[in-house]
Amino acid sequence: MKLKFAKNGKALMYNIIKMTIMSQKKVIFSPKNWSRIATLWTRLQQSFRLMVGVPDYQTYLNHMQQHHPDLEAMDAKTFYRYCVDARYPSAGGGLKKCPC
Structure with missing residues (x-):
């Protein structure tokens, strides 16, 4: 995979996220991990709000x-x-x- 950040930065990030999700599909979509994912999502939201001062x-x-x-x-x-x-x-x- 060639890395061209200036031209394809958005596409590159999309591909990295897609590959990460697809490689961890069994872990992510397992019902026993849903509470962890919900906690992670809540903490990400809290972090982003704190970054902008909310x-x-x-x-x-x-x-x-x-x-x-x-x-x-x-x-x-x-x-x-x-x-x-x-x-x-x-x-x-x-x-x-x-x-x-």
Whole structure:
């Protein structure tokens, strides 16, 4: 297989993913591994969200339950609004700063 990253980078990645899945087909599609795949998918989603600055609500709920059982946790909408406001604060309650 020739490696031409500049011209065929997308096609190359597709082929690598396809070969990996096809070589591990019995492992991936085995019912006993579905929970592992679901866990992996959940953690990948969490990692990607953290990369772009979106915190994980379930982690927040777990933290509140373990460390602050006497306090009431925010609902999901309030939690995300709080995180966005903390990341992009406004001066004097005016318009938010542009995140770009």
